[in-house]
Amino acid sequence: MTVSRQVHLVRRPDRVLVSEDFALVEAEIPELKQGQILVRNEYISVDPYMRRRMNAGKNYTPPFELGKVMTGGAVGQVVESNDEAFSVGDWVSHEFGWRDFAVLHGRFVTPIDVSQVSPSAYLGALGMPGLTAWSGLHVIAKPQAGETVFVSGAAGAVGSMVGQIAKIKGCRVIGSTGSAHKAEWLRELGFDAVINYREAPVMEQLRELAPEGIDVYFDNVGYDHLEAALDVANEHARFVMCGSIADYNTEAAPAGPKNLFWIVGKRLLVQGFIVSDFYDLRPQFIEEATQWVVSSQLKYRETIVEGLDNSVAAMEGLFTGANTGKMLVKV
Ligand code: NDP
Numbered sequence: 001m002t003v004s005r006q007v008h009l010v011r012r013p014d015r016v017l018v019s020e021d022f023a024l025v026e027a028e029i030p031e032l033k034q035g036q037i038l039v040r041n042e043y044i045s046v047d048p049y050m051r052r053r054m055n056a057g058k059n060y061t062p063p064f065e066l067g068k069v070m071t072g073g074a075v076g077q078v079v080e081s082n083d084e085a086f087s088v089g090d091w092v093s094h095e096f097g098w099r100d101f102a103v104l105h106g107r108f109v110t111p112i113d114v115s116q117v118s119p120s121a122y123l124g125a126l127g128m129p130g131l132t133a134w135s136g137l138h139v140i141a142k143p144q145a146g147e148t149v150f151v152s153g154a155a156g157a158v159g160s161m162v163g164q165i166a167k168i169k170g171c172r173v174i175g176s177t178g179s180a181h182k183a184e185w186l187r188e189l190g191f192d193a194v195i196n197y198r199e200a201p202v203m204e205q206l207r208e209l210a211p212e213g214i215d216v217y218f219d220n221v222g223y224d225h226l227e228a229a230l231d232v233a234n235e236h237a238r239f240v241m242c243g244s245i246a247d248y249n250t251e252a253a254p255a256g257p258k259n260l261f262w263i264v265g266k267r268l269l270v271q272g273f274i275v276s277d278f279y280d281l282r283p284q285f286i287e288e289a290t291q292w293v294v295s296s297q298l299k300y301r302e303t304i305v306e307g308l309d310n311s312v313a314a315m316e317g318l319f320t321g322a323n324t325g326k327m328l329v330k331v
Pocket of ligand 1: 047048049128129154155156158159176177178179220241242243246247274275276317319321322323324326327
């Protein structure tokens with residue numbers, strides 16, 4: 001093959017992204033230089049943080065450049081190698097997604113062991129979202145057996161891992177999601193209680209389901225979910241601030257929370273984090289999480305959208321709840 005197909009951002013979305021903000025572009029694959037490999041991407045990761053990188057201005061990572069291929073997690077196989085550390089057929093993960101073929105230096109890829117788990121797991125349960133869940137709990141929340149953990153966005157890539165890991169630690173777990181079929185899946189996973197935020201206000205449901213309060217809140221959504229968590233939190237509860245997806249891709253910013261003073265009154269620990277803060281813990285995470293996945297203590301689902309040409313639709317789907325578990329594109 002001599003040509004690669006790539007997804008470019010060609011215009012910054014005006015609050016809600018539309019397909020015209022992107023272009024599928026063909027680009028010639030250059031000859032490999034010494035130390036480079038050619039990877040055929042099998043799966044690319046579609047993540048909420050990418051939506052924030054489509055905006056101009058300040059963020060924790062630089063905005064995607066207009067007219068250039070976007071980046072993001074991917075797994076694939078080496079099809080050509082000029083790096084003696086890699087052979088044709090090796091499975092690797094890397095950050096050169098949104099394209100079918102990637103030319104990259106060996107130092108930018110991580111070999112993955114696909115002998116016990118599928119390669120796609122390295123973009124979800126054993127990848128960035130899994131590490132996000134594991135490290136947010138392990139480093140910040142430190143949940144103790146018997147405590148109550150509330151996680152929003154519970155049927156997503158991060159949330160479903162948070163809930164299951166908290167169960168492994170012996171906690172009572174409440175999750176929120178936006179549909180009945182996802183709520184059902186969460187119960188199958190062992191969640192003790194589930195909120196469907198489309199059925200009634202989160203505050204009302206959480207007060208009923210957590211009469212003795214919550215000790216940990218893992219926030220993926222923000223706004224009404226955060227307000228409800230502040231309301232029912234016990235003194236000294238830990239709030240793991242992971243994301244606020246309710247505001248990434250909407251016509252207007254949602255309202256709230258109006259009760260931030262509870263952070264003071266209840267002496268809450270409220271800590272934001274970015275998963276890259278904890279990359280040094282990745283070996284420990286991979287070892288522990290691989291055992292849980294292989295022994296089925298940790299289960300995962302994937303929503304797989306077929307074809308690079310449908311990757312923008314996959315991105316849109318994150319904000320309409322189209323995914324259960326990890327949203328992936330099979331290239
Ligand atoms: P998910 O797999 O959870 O996918 C997004 C889900 O969010 C949707 O399926 C939908 O589920 C839910 N959702 C979308 N819009 C809304 C809304 N307005 N209100 C409530 N729920 C909504 O994504 P990830 O697991 O990859 O990410 C989850 C969160 O974690 C995001 O906020 C993300 O930014 C953050 N994150 C942070 C990281 C960090 O380093 N801090 C790293 C990775 C992720 P439903 O049908 O249930 O509504």
